[in-house]
Amino acid sequence: MHNIYMDNAATTFPKAPGVGAAVKNYIDNVGINVKRGTYSSAFSAGEVVLEVREMICRLFNFDNPDNVVFTMNITQSMNYLIKGILQAGDHCILSSMEHNAVMRPLSQLCSQRIEFSKVQCDRFGRLDVEDIKQHIKPNTKAVIMTHASNVCGTILPIYEIGKLCKAYNLNFIVDSAQTAGIYEIDFREMNADAVAFTGHKGLLGPQGIGGFVISNPLAKKMDSLICGGTGSASESEFQPDYLPDKFEPGTMNLPGIFGLHAALTYLMKTGIKSIRDEELRITQQFIEGILNMRGIRLAGLPGAQGRTAVVSIDFTKGDNGEVAYLLDKEYGIMTRCGLHCAPSAHKTLGTFPQGTVRFSFSHYNTIEEVKYAIDSIHKINKGL
Known part of the structure; x- marks a missing residue:
């Protein structure tokens, strides 16, 4: 792993x-x-x-x-x-x-x-x-x-x-x-x-x-x-x-x-543009991979336009903390779960008090890693 x-x-x-x-x-x-x-x-x-x-x-x-x-x-x-x-x-x-x-x-x-x-x-x-x-x-x-x-x-x-x-x-x-x-x-x-x-x-x-x-x-x-x-x-x-x-x-x-x-x-x-373009490319790939999964709610915009490479997910069938734990323990994927020091934002997005599992990408991440993350999310979500 x-x-x-x-x-x-x-x-x-x-x-x-x-x-x-x-x-x-x-x-x-x-x-x-x-x-x-x-x-x-x-x-x-x-x-x-x-x-x-x-x-x-x-x-x-x-x-x-x-x-x-x-x-x-x-x-x-x-x-x-x-x-x-x-x-x-x-x-x-x-x-x-x-x-x-x-x-x-x-x-x-x-x-x-x-x-x-x-x-x-x-x-x-x-x-x-x-x-x-x-x-x-x-x-x-x-x-x-x-x-x-x-x-x-x-x-x-x-x-x-x-x-x-x-x-x-x-x-x-x-x-x-x-x-x-x-x-x-x-x-x-x-x-x-x-x-x-x-x-x-x-x-x-x-x-x-x-x-x-x-x-x-x-x-x-x-x-x-x-x-x-x-x-x-x-x-x-x-x-x-x-x-x-x-x-x-x-x-x-x-x-x-x-x-x-x-x-x-x-x-x-x-170059800032080069870094941004790569981050948004993998962000779009990730969003497309999880958008229609049952039991998953995307917080925020349903695409890469108008956003940074930060994607928060609410697992409606289970506990977000458990999902983040399994992503790390079983699949080696490091995310952040919770309210992200922004309770007002979560209230706005409708994810308070449960919070979300946040995936935030850099230009160092790859499409292969994104595909692996999508597949891991699918496997965990099926077991919830």
């Missing part, structure tokens, strides 16, 4: 070629900090950090690498943005498909007189931009949206939402966890004020490195969630107010940044 990894929405595996070597090279041969030392190796490491900022700018069509802020992951990025923007008396708007990286910080802020409204998506996870308008209030400060669902892969109309935010003078914050590195993201065309990203999913990098790209006007309005040493303005006991230092206290995850450098190099050489 061979093992097949189909849980790329959680974290991609394998990583891009060269990522592990880049992390090891930093630890074994570089090892120093940046913005602290005045020796040549510190400057050389700083050049790599700057290169990664510049690569992120190219990825998101942004023009200032100083406005690329590194964090641990997209959850930390969203906490920075949400808690830095919203103040007592403010209101924001989000979709019913949001991940708990958005929902939990906002729920926590309710005790500080901060309100939010959910725009209800349909049973396929689709959002009608016109529905946002009815939730706008005089105290609405921001719209915070995921680009695509981590449960069913449905893509939200981010560019249209950005136009609406510009028309109503609302800050627009985008969670790109499921789309960065797979779909083109144009910061300007999107009318975004900030785009949060993580390195370990579609960017094919290591865990523990993420960040956000932020506009100057929004950065000036925001408070820093964490303060501390930056290696700059050390004569002051106050956090610097310039970027990226304002939001980057403490020692960076330099092994992660070196790994992300290798991942982005591969990504740009291979």
